[in-house]
Amino acid sequence: MRTVVETATLVRGGEMKATEALDETITAIERHNSDLNAFVHLDFERARASAGRIDEMVARGHDPGPLAGVPFGVKDLDDCAGMPTSRGSLWYKGGPPAEADAIHVARFRAAGAVPVGKTAVPEFGTWAYTATRAWGVTRNPWDPTRTPGGSSGGSASAVAAGMVPFATASDGGGSTRTPAGFCGLVGHKPSFGRIPHPWSSTVAQLGVLGALATTVADAALLLDLASGPDHRDRRSLPAPPSPYSDAIESLDVRGLRVAWSVDLGFAIVDPEVARITRSAAEVLVQAGELRFVDAEVSFPDSLDIYAKLEAVDDWIDLDEGLWPDRADELDPQLIPGYEKGDRLTVRKFATTFTRRNALERKLAALFDEIDVLITPTAAMPAFAAEGPMPREIAGQRVHPAMAVPFAMLGNMWGGPAISVPAGITADGLPVGLHIIGDQHRDDVVLRLARVLEEAQPWPRLAPRAR
Numbered sequence: 514m515r516t517v518v519e520t521a522t523l524v525r526g527g528e529m530k531a532t533e534a535l536d537e538t539i540t541a542i543e544r545h546n547s548d549l550n551a552f553v554h555l556d557f558e559r560a561r562a563s564a565g566r567i568d569e570m571v572a573r574g575h576d577p578g579p580l581a582g583v584p585f586g587v588k589d590l591d592d593c594a595g596m597p598t599s600r601g602s603l604w605y606k607g608g609p610p611a612e613a614d615a616i617h618v619a620r621f622r623a624a625g626a627v628p629v630g631k632t633a634v635p636e637f638g639t640w641a642y643t644a645t646r647a648w649g650v651t652r653n654p655w656d657p658t659r660t661p662g663g664s665s666g667g668s669a670s671a672v673a674a675g676m677v678p679f680a681t682a683s684d685g686g687g688s689t690r691t692p693a694g695f696c697g698l699v700g701h702k703p704s705f706g707r708i709p710h711p712w713s714s715t716v717a718q719l720g721v722l723g724a725l726a727t728t729v730a731d732a733a734l735l736l737d738l739a740s741g742p743d744h745r746d747r748r749s750l751p752a753p754p755s756p757y758s759d760a761i762e763s764l765d766v767r768g769l770r771v772a773w774s775v776d777l778g779f780a781i782v783d784p785e786v787a788r789i790t791r792s793a794a795e796v797l798v799q800a801g802e803l804r805f806v807d808a809e810v811s812f813p814d815s816l817d818i819y820a821k822l823e824a825v826d827d828w829i830d831l832d833e834g835l836w837p838d839r840a841d842e843l844d845p846q847l848i849p850g851y852e853k854g855d856r857l858t859v860r861k862f863a864t865t866f867t868r869r870n871a872l873e874r875k876l877a878a879l880f881d882e883i884d885v886l887i888t889p890t891a892a893m894p895a896f897a898a899e900g901p902m903p904r905e906i907a908g909q910r911v912h913p914a915m916a917v918p919f920a921m922l923g924n925m926w927g928g929p930a931i932s933v934p935a936g937i938t939a940d941g942l943p944v945g946l947h948i949i950g951d952q953h954r955d956d957v958v959l960r961l962a963r964v965l966e967e968a969q970p971w972p973r974l975a976p977r978a979r
Contacts, residue, residue, distance in 0.1 A: 514675035516973070517734060518728075521582065525579075531567040531568050538676060541675050545977070546676065548652065550670075552630045553630075553648045559595055579734065581624075582626075583678055586629060586631070586681070588681045589631040590683055591681050592618065593631065594611055596628070599647060600638070606647045616709045617708050617724075632681075635663040638688055642662065643660060643667060644900050645844065650898050650899050651667050652898045655673065655941065655943060655976070659898055660695065661898075662693075662695040664685075665682035667680075670696065672726065678726065679726040679731060679735060682724055685826075685924060686719060687917050689723050691891055693932040695891065695895040701732050701930075707736070709746040719826070720924070728966070729959060730758065730761065755956075761960050766802075766964065769961075771883065771885045772806055775790070777812050780892055782889060782907070783893040784907060785894075789944045796965065796969050797887070797946070797961060800965065800969075808882045808883050818868050818869050818925070819924070820914070822925075824850050827854065873926065885949065885951075889935075892906055929958045934971035
């Protein structure tokens with residue numbers, strides 16, 4: 514499977530037809546999806562019509578856009594016109610097709626990309642693995658017994674298996690970065706507001722939109738196209754002053770101050786993951802002429818704060834007649850969260866916000882001393898595809914969320930963060946390096962990802978797709 518940039522360049526130049534690129538994608542999906550369950554809905558007929566229109570534009574001498582003819586998957590939390598959005602739940606499975614695209618889907622389509630189907634998610638995007646009563650188990654192409662992560666698990670599986678060059682993703686607590694780490698991909702969580710997202714007006718202000726790709730150049734291009742304000746999201750940021758596609762090659766990062774933390778002061782981390790990510794961080798610092806600084810990186814366990822913030826957002830736009838009337842259709846693990854939400858008082862929620870504000874102040878103080886914070890993406894390699902979240906790491910009993918303790922910090926901070934491949938375990942599983950930047954400095958984290966990509970190239974696809 515070609516990269517996003519390669520495919521679009523060929524189609525725009527008339528060296529390849531969009532329909533030919535689509536045929537390659539269909540062949541790859543037919544080869545892999547039955548084993549991996551990355552896509553839960555496919556619409557090749559609609560995709561072929563879109564690709565045909567792009568070919569007609571090229572034949573008439575018109576430019577279809579910077580994503581001309583690039584097939585892509587749409588995460589099943591994102592609306593794509595003409596396709597249903599099930600959110601991984603029996604509550605919404607079998608519903609009508611969406612009437613309009615989500616903002617980033619519309620922007621990718623306007624740039625010439627061709628949506629081919631919806632990719633699997635855990636129910637409502639809740640878990641760091643992708644297995645549901647509605648659609649079954651989604652698997653990691655590096656090892657189908659393992660999970661591709663969540664909540665953008667179907668997107669990660671599809672991209673790592675070479676079914677599509679990119680797929681949409683979203684990240685409220687690591688849902689782009691965890692699958693990127695587990696599947697050997699580039700997963701960038703933009704700054705809050707960088708890509709317009711009407712849901713960003715929810716109380717917790719954790720979630721952002723994005724994409725999963727195999728190269729930093731692809732990730733930067735996709736961010737360039739998806740960024741910019743929209744009146745439907747009053748928190749959306751102005752357009753960046755210059756393209757991220759330029760920044761990844763030219764931004765001067767020499768001398769940036771880097772703090773490394775293997776555990777943020779509270780996490781339990783698999784020793785092999787710790788070794789691989791520390792080694793990758795050292796490669797990055799040397800290649801980028803950065804400098805490690807001896808800053809104290811010690812945070813209280815913030816998993817409880819995050820869980821309460823996310824629980825409130827679960828109630829936003831919840832349709833009437835679903836809870837508790839149809840609770841029996843839910844994943845049983847979701848029910849306690851809704852029950853606790855019923856009992857959550859304003860006073861308790863205010864206390865949660867007070868704790869979050871204290872955490873943000875601590876992060877702000879840290880970023881007075883540093884420019885970049887680097888950690889592992891996850892505390893362990895990909896675990897069992899069927900779940901549940903592990904309760905043991907390195908021989909120690911842990912809270913289930915401790916498998917992915919690092920990413921949530923970036924969501925509560927609101928700044929950019931990216932996961933890039935750091936290396937491969939002895940069992941052949943990818944491990945991600947997590948780079949967190951200062952507020953609004955998406956250019957910095959993307960540039961550092963590119964520096965590592967050049968210094969320590971990674972395999973773009975899982976072995977079965979090469």
